[in-house]
Every structure is written in C-alpha cells, then in structure tokens.
Amino acid sequence: MHIEPIRIQGVNKVFKTSGSDVVALKDINLEIPQGQFVCLLGPSGCGKSTLLNAAAGFALPSSGSITAGGKLVTGPGPDRGMVFQEYALFPWMTVEQNIKFGLDIKGTGAAEAESIVSALLQKLGLTEFRARFPKDLSGGMRQRVAIARVLALDSPILLMDEPFGALDALTRRNLQDELLRIWAELGKTVMFVTHSIEEAIYLADRIIVMTYRPGTVKRDVLVNLPRLRDPASADFNTLKRELGQLVMEEQQRHHNSEILAAAVD
Amino acid sequence: MSQFKWRDVATGLIVPVALVVLWQSAAALGWVNAHVLPSPVAVVQRWVAYLLPQVPFDPAAGSWLAWAVSGELIVDSLGSMWRVVSGFAIGAGLALPLGLMMGASPKVYALLNPLTQVLRPIPPIAYIPLAILWFGLGNPPAVFLIAIGAFFPVLINTIAGVRHVDGIYIRAARNLGASQGTLFLRVMLPAAVPHILSGVRIGIGTAFIVVIVSEMIAVNNGLGFRILEAREYFWSDKIIAGMISIGLLGLAIDLGVTKLNNHLLRWHRGLEH
Numbered sequence: 001m002h003i004e005p006i007r008i009q010g011v012n013k014v015f016k017t018s019g020s021d022v023v024a025l026k027d028i029n030l031e032i033p034q035g036q037f038v039c040l041l042g043p044s045g046c047g048k049s050t051l052l053n054a055a056a057g058f059a060l061p062s063s064g065s066i067t068a069g070g071k072l073v074t075g076p077g078p079d080r081g082m083v084f085q086e087y088a089l090f091p092w093m094t095v096e097q098n099i100k101f102g103l104d105i106k107g108t109g110a111a112e113a114e115s116i117v118s119a120l121l122q123k124l125g126l127t128e129f130r131a132r133f134p135k136d137l138s139g140g141m142r143q144r145v146a147i148a149r150v151l152a153l154d155s156p157i158l159l160m161d162e163p164f165g166a167l168d169a170l171t172r173r174n175l176q177d178e179l180l181r182i183w184a185e186l187g188k189t190v191m192f193v194t195h196s197i198e199e200a201i202y203l204a205d206r207i208i209v210m211t212y213r214p215g216t217v218k219r220d221v222l223v224n225l226p227r228l229r230d231p232a233s234a235d236f237n238t239l240k241r242e243l244g245q246l247v248m249e250e251q252q253r254h255h256n257s258e259i260l261a262a263a264v265d
Numbered sequence: 266m267s268q269f270k271w272r273d274v275a276t277g278l279i280v281p282v283a284l285v286v287l288w289q290s291a292a293a294l295g296w297v298n299a300h301v302l303p304s305p306v307a308v309v310q311r312w313v314a315y316l317l318p319q320v321p322f323d324p325a326a327g328s329w330l331a332w333a334v335s336g337e338l339i340v341d342s343l344g345s346m347w348r349v350v351s352g353f354a355i356g357a358g359l360a361l362p363l364g365l366m367m368g369a370s371p372k373v374y375a376l377l378n379p380l381t382q383v384l385r386p387i388p389p390i391a392y393i394p395l396a397i398l399w400f401g402l403g404n405p406p407a408v409f410l411i412a413i414g415a416f417f418p419v420l421i422n423t424i425a426g427v428r429h430v431d432g433i434y435i436r437a438a439r440n441l442g443a444s445q446g447t448l449f450l451r452v453m454l455p456a457a458v459p460h461i462l463s464g465v466r467i468g469i470g471t472a473f474i475v476v477i478v479s480e481m482i483a484v485n486n487g488l489g490f491r492i493l494e495a496r497e498y499f500w501s502d503k504i505i506a507g508m509i510s511i512g513l514l515g516l517a518i519d520l521g522v523t524k525l526n527n528h529l530l531r532w533h534r535g536l537e538h
Contacts, residue, residue: 058436078442081267089435092455092532101451102441153441 005189006032006055007158011064013215016213024050025061037190039181039204041197043251047215048193049161056082056159057192063193068157078102081150085162087142089134095145096121096130100155108211119264120148124178140171144178150190151182160192164199176202180227197243200228201236211251213257219246289400303502312338312506337491340515341507345476345487348404349518352411353472357465359412361417364464367420368427368457369449381420389414389475393482407479407487422464426457449532459533462526469522473515488514 013025015159024047033040040048053059055066056074068080076082091099099120103113121127124144125184134142143163150158164172180203200207201223209219213258221243225235284306291297292304299307315338322332333496334340367374367381389410430453438452480489492507 024323056440076436076439078440079439082437082438082440084433086433088433088436090437090452092453101438102418103442105442105447135532135534149441224514 001053004031005034005069006030006191008051009065009067010054011051011061011066011187013047013053013054013059014062023214025054026216028064028215028217030208030217032189032191035187035189037203037205038192039200039207040191040193040210040219041200041207041247042210042215042218043195043212043247043254045208045248045254046197046212047178048210050215051210052159052161052191052193056080069160072143073218078153079105080157081153081155082160083143083146083150083160083163083187087134087139087146089136089142089145089149094133095126095137096129097136098145099148099152102149108152116152119172120151123151123182128176138171139167139173141173143167147179151186154187156191158188158190160190162193162195165194165196169229172199177228179203184227195247197240198231201225201239201243202231207243209246210250212253219243276457300499300501303505307502308505308509311500311502312509315503315506315510338510341486341488342510344484345480345489345514346469348411348471348484348487349409349469353415353469354475355408356412356415356472357419357468360416360464360468361423361461364420364423364461365427365449365454365457368424369453374424381417385417385421387470389477395480396479397483401529402485404484406483407476410479411475414471418467418471419461419464422460422467423457424455425466426460427453429460430456447495459530462487462529466519466522466526469518473518477511 008028008030011025011028015022028051030038039159040051042048050059054061055068055073057080058073070239071079073080076139090101093101096117099117100113103116103166108116117130118127121130124147126141126148129137129141129145132205134145138147146163164175167175168205182188192200192203204223207219207221207223208217209221210216211218221239223239225239229236231237278310288302289305292302292307293297303311316336318335319337320335322329323466325331363377367377392410393406393411395410400406400409413425419435421514434452434456438448476487477489484490488507488511492504493510495501495503495507
C-alpha cells in the first residue's frame, strides 16, 4: 500500500482555558503526497500554527491522528524538520556547530558530518560565516542557518512556521527562491504556514485556506502556475484576488470576535 | 576593546589628583592630626615598606624569588586570595550542581526551595559565631564563611538561569532529536550560563567582603587581619595602605572575572567589549 508522507485524519484540538474551551482545530482531514509544497493560509487565530505544531509533535491533537511516513506522530522528531519564525538558532554555537548539532545527536561520524556541513554551508551561501555566532548574522542569514540545520538531518518532511515573516521584502523573496530551488532539488514534502497570500501563491503547489475559530479547511486550492511565478502576472493576480476574498472573510470574523470579547469584558 | 584614549584618562585623573593635593596640603599645613589622617606621602612610604621584604637579601637563606615575595603585603594578599579562591570554589562548586538540579526538576525545587528561601537572607557574617564554634580559629572558619557567601548568589542565579531557558531552544533541540541528557548538557546549561556568571560575579564580590571580615575575627594574617592589627598600634598610615591594597586586589579580581565573562559570553548579544 502506498503511504503518503503526511496524513491528517479527523484532527481536533481544544485548548482548555479557565473561562471556556477554545476549539482551535475542528475535524481536519488532509493527505499530503510525497514532494508536495503545501501552504496553510489564514489570519492569526485560524489554527494554522496549531496544526503545524501538531504535525511536529509539540502539541498533539485532542483527538484524531497524524501520521508521518506511515508512523503515528507522538512527539517531535528529526524526521520532521522544523523551521521557526524566530530562527531558534542556539546562540552559544557557531553557524557550523548549529548545523552539526543534529548530526552529533544522530551519532554521525566526524568525517561524514564535516562533509555534510560543508556541502550545506556551500549550498546556502554560508561558507564565509561558518565560524560566526548567530548574533553577528542578519535575519536572512540566520534563517539560512536554520534551514541548513534541518536539512543536515535529511528529513523527508519540512515544517515551516512563518519562517520568512520577520524578514524585509527583498530578503524574503531571496529566501523564497532559495527554498524553491532546494525543494526542487531535494524533493522534500513541505508544510509551510503563512498569512501572506502572495507568499502562498508564489511558493505552493497547494494552498489550504483555513477558517477562523474553529479552524477548519475553508478551501483546498491547487496552484497550477508554472514556476518561477511572476507576482505581476494576470493569472497570479486572479488567484490572489480570489484567495484574498476568502482570507478577508475570516479576518473579518476574527475582528468581530475581538470586538465581541472586548464588549463582554 | 576601543582605543586607549589619553583624553579620557586625563579627565578621569582630575578629581583624584585634586583630592590627593588637598589631602597632602591638609596634612602639611597641620590641619589634621597625623594619627587621625596621615599624609598621602606617609601612606605611600608605608605601603612600599609593607610591600618590600623586611630583611635584606641573604643568598644563604634561599632563592632570590622567595626573598622578593617575602614582603608582608604579598604574604597577606596571597593568604587572602587563597581563602577567597578555596572558599569560593567550595561554595560555588556545591551551588552549581544543586542549582542545576533545582532548576531542571520541579520536584527537587519543591523539596529544597523553602529551606533555601529561609537560609538565604541570613548574612554570611551572622554565621561567624557558629563558624568559630565548629571550626575553631584559623583558615577553616574563614573558608567556611566565604563558601556560604559565595553559595547563595550562585545557587539562586543558576536556578533562575535554568528555569528561564527560552522554550524555543528546547523545542528546536527536541525537533532535532535531542535526548533529555543532550538537552540538559548542550542546551539548558549553556543557555543558563549568562545567569550563572552573574551569580558568580555577585558570589565573588560577597566572598571578598567576607574574607576581610573573617580575617579580622578568626585569622592571624591576611589583609583584613593586617588593618585591624595596625589600628591597635595607631598605625593609621598602614591602615590606609592596607585598605588601598584591598581595593587593588578587589579590582584585580573583578577584572579577571570580567575577562572570563567576556570570553564565555562572546556569543551573547548586547555584550560590552
């Protein structure tokens, strides 16, 4: 039987708070095939990060199941490399030590680890920075290191939580292109969280638009535009308008519920 | 390190030089009794005498080096330093593993924190009677008091350091497959180092205060003993010479700790170089 890299079945996630329970995810069902680049799109509070964290194993679903490579997700693991918006590099380690950290844990031999690290430094244009500490790098460079760190373990699945959200527009485009190049070369399955419609269209094979509380799948869109995509093209903008409408409906619900919450207080 | 600026040095010297000139004039003009406040020249003379060996060099008695460091000041300074270093090593050496355990394990923390909070406010000086009762006179009570002085700052800061490790590092490490052991040794411990080092800095400062006090009470040498002894003979110039020595030694310790700090935290953002 063919096993999809990521299978999300009947996933619910409820956060218990002192007042009332918040249903963050409700009955999510997704099958993500090998090598697909999927963007989870929606306003804040739509549960896209919650779903990603569930797949990463940091916060398991309240009910339902997630399998990765056929195995039930019960906790975090190096088969699902995670890239965080805050980079999460270890500041006390140099660029090289950060990238090598996962290999040390895995027990990769020194010579092999060295060649993997050198190749990744090369691939991401970090060779000159290998002995630097993260504090001496720009945001874009830090995120390159974070990507290299998960690539070092050669995990089949990449989970990315708004990885370029804190970067300026030019650096962001630069890293998006880099990511697409790496993804095309290595054939990873990617789950990428963003609230930028343009970023989702630029990157994804498939965009999952999510609803605001409870988080459900509002629309599952396949993007059939050839890469590299031109954000100024007519097709790109037709899709952007369509998705923009969907996302703004949810953003409006988010806004209304905030006003309601403030009125109750 | 920024460039050495002669202008800054000159600016920094204005007030001290003016004070010394005023002090010297006050002494020379007889405004104050020399027993109460000796002249700076007398203090410097006394300091040099305190520094130099008391007997002329005699090749038959031993090596030149041994003679050169046989001055009372050097013997006292080494004595005080030795007590600070050994007391600090014991205090911090016990506090560090205990703090790591209390920081990492809520169970250990719940077990030991109440006692820690009760003992912590007791100033190390308050342990003097007990220290003498338990250890008699000499080095042991002094080292005990210094260890107490160093123990709590290192303990409290180590606990805080481990408990305040940013959760994102732990998530990143677990995502990369780190076991509990790796997580502790390679993530939580280094992440806690800035806190631990500020505890070390406070601990060394406390140890240095306690060494002077304990030498005044329980030991027959060292800088603290020497200035109290000088008072009994009304050697006010030697009291001040001793105080200046204590200040210089304290400054040297602080510079050493700062240097260690800067090296260990060279990765840390917002570090002054």
